[in-house]
């Protein structure tokens with residue numbers, strides 16, 4: 001399907017398409033920077049690519065056009081994907097795509113911050129993950145990983161001019177609404193900081209709001225407080241050693257990150273895991289999704305004042321954690337999947353325990369629904385609050401529950417099945433309005449769907465090997481390590497040099513708890529990644545936060561922040 | 574506390590210290606400075622299953638001015654460091670600090686351009702908790718250690734205590 005798309009593009013643009021390639025099922029076209037906007041606009045308007053999923057920079061110091069920028073485009077309607085690539089020398093700008101996709105704004109800021117690519121026409125090209133006093137571009141290959149830079153004070157997000165402009169806007173708003181000319185002076189606006197250390201932000205992030213009375217006239221979000229340099233760390237470790245770092249991206253659903261990362265590397269290696277491993281991955285992924293939704297919903301309900309639900313939902317989570325801890329030795333940071341298999345098999349009695357937990361889940365879900373479904377306070381706080389429609393949500397890069405809440409039934413488990421998801425029978429819950437209420441309810445229903453998938457998967461579990469049969473990827477059994485020189489050598493090479501991944505690029509992705517979680521991997525043929533870029537689902541969603549809460553009140557902002565489930569670990573990486 | 578340290582009655586001071594510390598020990602008001610994964614485990618510790626209120630420390634306050642125990646749960650980045658310092662300085666005396674988890678203690682397995690190598694680079698830490706993340710039980714152990722500390726401590730403000738400790742360490 002994508003291949004035909006590339007052919008059509010070649011017909012349309014002829015020699016302006018500089019090169020095409022097809023690897024690991026990903027189609028890529030290269031264009032010159034000056035043609036980028038034209039080609040991407042064509043893709044959006046004629047080929048149905050509604051979404052710019054991610055923008056990925058890569059640095060090749062030995063090339064004259066050193067910096068490479070990859071645009072990952074997705075069409076949900078045609079179930080298509082395509083990657084557009086441009087290469088530029090360090091001092092040459094790339095035209096910004098902010099006019100085409102709203103999600104481009106933050107993605108381009110990130111590439112600017114980490115690689116120093118400047119985007120011409122970008123409305124607000126500032127650093128985003130590192131701090132405002134930072135110098136240099138840390139993901140360039142010549143930046144030393146341990147070269148930390150201190151930050152003496154937080155950045156001021158609004159200049160005096162911004163505040164005057166906002167005051168003007170507030171005056172116009174009042175005039176429009178009430179017909180009364182009432183000039184609002186900049187000093188009438190109150191600046192309120194939500195975060196970076198605030199209980200309702202559920203992590204380290206900051207939103208600075210300008211208030212007129214209780215109405216948010218304008219706000220700006222600042223992130224990067226938990227930038228732990230996942231991508232730089234990945235380049236410093238072997239492919240297998242990256243696994244524990246993936247736990248800490250979205251730490252509420254670590255198993256999901258593990259499985260999707262393992263899947264991405266397996267894609268680069270062109271290997272398929274065994275049937276048993278596939279089913280185990282489905283089980284743990286869905287359990288992780290359930291836990292993620294539980295934490296998100298219960299924290300969200302606390303934010304709107306419904307504390308009881310926190311105890312109800314959190315206890316189920318604790319109960320499922322008992323099984324996960326027995327399974328992998330850790331509650332939160334599981335580190336369970338491996339490239340080519342799983343770290344170890346299910347323990348005896350796992351299936352029965354999980355069945356019991358799934359009953360508890362149903363019970364807890366029903367209890368909470370009874371408490372909130374017709375609860376007046378809950379409905380008043382969430383219905384019609386911070387609405388976003390499908391078209392806009394796509395442009396902002398929404399995926400997952402937040403996109404489904406707008407009424408669009410898309411899910412990568414259905415639209416691009418992996419791990420055999422096509423064999424499971426489940427529905428895609430959707431909302432109607434795209435408001436906070438829908439976002440919460442979609443998550444509630446998804447837990448029940450995930451429960452059904454887990455129960456089906458338990459039935460599908462068959463005996464069989466866990467690991468693929470490939471000594472270049474899989475560690476030898478311990479008796480071989482101690483008993484034969486080949487075994488020792490094999491182990492030694494895998495540990496010290498790492499799994500050798502063939503040179504190339506690939507994008508492995510799956511349906512994370514918050515939406516599309518992807519790993520864009522570049523290998524130079526060695527044991528360490530040349531580049532791993534995470535496509536974190538909540539990053540583009542959070543970029544729309546200022547738009548969501550504009551004109552609303554602070555309590556609405558709090559209720560909404562919980563419902564879009566921002567996890568700082570994957571937001572800032 | 575309104576304790577008059579200049580009181581001529583030494584006898585009363587000793588008794589008072591015991592009484593005050595006994596009270597303080599079982600009514601710590603924690604401020605969770607949660608930034609990352611460890612904060613989720615702090616949530617577990619506070620939830621009904623593990624129930625931090627068994628140690629008298631369930632009154633979680635997000636205002637630094639109302640709390641006396643800061644629990645640093647999570648990675649501190651350079652961007653976050655100055656904020657941590659500000660919030661610590663806003664807490665009223667006497668105050669204690671737990672560094673929960675590998676990251677808060679030493680930077681954990683993040684040794685890179687963004688991560689502060691331990692919260693003790695910016696604020697004085699009383700108890701370090703191992704683990705990535707520590708289990709709620711680990712955190713409770715740290716809490717009981719803080720309680721022991723509180724019990725033995727004088728009524729001087731923590732600035733004086735820390736100065737004395739630094740001096741003792743040479």
Ligand code: SF4
Nearest residue numbers: 610674675676705706
């Ligand atoms: S110590 Fe581990 S669990 Fe805690 S914040 Fe650091 S990485 Fe996360």
